[in-house]
Amino acid sequence: MKKPSGQRRALIERMKELHCLYDISKLFSHRSLSLERLLREIIRVIPKAWQYPERTGVRLCYGGREYRSQNYSPRSTALRESIEVGKRPRGFVEVSCLEGGSRPARAMFLQEEKQLLKAIAELLGAIIEKKEAEISLRRTTHELREQAAELQNKNIALKEIISQVELERKALQDQMRMNIELTVLPLLSKMQGSETPPEDWKTYLHVVRQNLEDVTSSFSSKVSDERVRLSPREVEVCNLIRNGLSNKQIAELMRISLLTVERHRHNIRKKLGIDNEKVNLSSFLRYELG
Numbered sequence: 001m002k003k004p005s006g007q008r009r010a011l012i013e014r015m016k017e018l019h020c021l022y023d024i025s026k027l028f029s030h031r032s033l034s035l036e037r038l039l040r041e042i043i044r045v046i047p048k049a050w051q052y053p054e055r056t057g058v059r060l061c062y063g064g065r066e067y068r069s070q071n072y073s074p075r076s077t078a079l080r081e082s083i084e085v086g087k088r089p090r091g092f093v094e095v096s097c098l099e100g101g102s103r104p105a106r107a108m109f110l111q112e113e114k115q116l117l118k119a120i121a122e123l124l125g126a127i128i129e130k131k132e133a134e135i136s137l138r139r140t141t142h143e144l145r146e147q148a149a150e151l152q153n154k155n156i157a158l159k160e161i162i163s164q165v166e167l168e169r170k171a172l173q174d175q176m177r178m179n180i181e182l183t184v185l186p187l188l189s190k191m192q193g194s195e196t197p198p199e200d201w202k203t204y205l206h207v208v209r210q211n212l213e214d215v216t217s218s219f220s221s222k223v224s225d226e227r228v229r230l231s232p233r234e235v236e237v238c239n240l241i242r243n244g245l246s247n248k249q250i251a252e253l254m255r256i257s258l259l260t261v262e263r264h265r266h267n268i269r270k271k272l273g274i275d276n277e278k279v280n281l282s283s284f285l286r287y288e289l290g
Contacts, residue, residue, distance in 0.1 A: 013051060017116045020049030021123060028127045035131045036065070043069050046095065046120065050113055055098040062091030062128065072096055077108050081121035085129045093121050178220040183211040183239045186232075200253055207243045222289045230271055237264040242285040 023045045027038055039060055047056040047069060057072030062083060076096035083091040095117055097108040187204050190196050196204070223230050223238055230238065240250045247261045254261075269275040274284060 013110065013112065016049045017112065020045060020116065021119060023048075024120065024123055024127070028131070031134070035128065035135065038127070038131065039067050042124070043067050046093075047071075049116060050095065050097070051110060052097060052108070057096040057098070059094040059096070060091070060124075061094075071098070073098060079109055079114055079117050081117045083121050083128065084125045085132070090125075090128070093117065093124060172216060175218060175221055176215050178224065179211065179215050179217065182220040182224065182235055184208055184215075186236060187211075187239075195255075203245070203249070203253055207240065207245075210243045211239065219285070219289050230268065234264055234268050234271075237261065238268055238285055241265070241268075241282050242289075244282060 024042055027033065027041050027045070030038075033041070039062065043058040043060050046058045047053045050056040055071070056069075057076065058069040059072050059078075060067045060083075073096060076098045078094050078096040080092050080094040082089045083093060095109075095113075099108065187208050191201055191204050219239075219242065220235075223235050236254070237250060240253065245253070247258055247265070250256075251258045251261045265281060266275070269281060272284070272289075274281075
């Protein structure tokens, strides 16, 4: 078989070199390839561009890891070029050729192959820089999405907290309004009435002050519960008992008999479900309902 001429052989070698650079660039176009997989694929492509592919081995070092072709041998003649990323050496690519045949070691590599290896190293530096930028961008995008999701969850939680606070604020307002309506305003109305003697004002003022200090208590809402159903008169008696007034003091203040006060106390205990229990009514109203 007739061997190709020197000019034709040189042209074939240049075509192989161009195909090598093209194939490396094509590999980079596959965005789904990880950087590690990309480097492993590249070391399979490089030997095809050399004049003795079957005797050419490749070693690529980058990021503290080493990638080798199957036929790489550290004892063979080798060319090496540094891989620079961002103008800083980050690794190297090495092409080795197992000695064989009649060619001397120095003739194992063509001058064009040395230039090719330099071009490959430069291309690898650019590819790795872009690949790392893509990885960094994906990582940043992923982190931003996670932060956005976390922020959204926090916003939802914050809205729920605000909503709960608003409900509690509304409930507190209603509770304060009810306490004032049931325990303060009736006493103030009595004080304004002409039938209330001035000597009772001191007692009324004491009770009003106590009720205002406990304006946030749940007393009024509990004694107004439908399940309890205390009458307005019983609520008034409850309020006075809760503030420490005796049966006699209540009778004198409300202008009713002592027996009526005792009957009210009995009905209150019954409605509160403590009629058969040894429980102090005043303490129960203050600490259990207040």
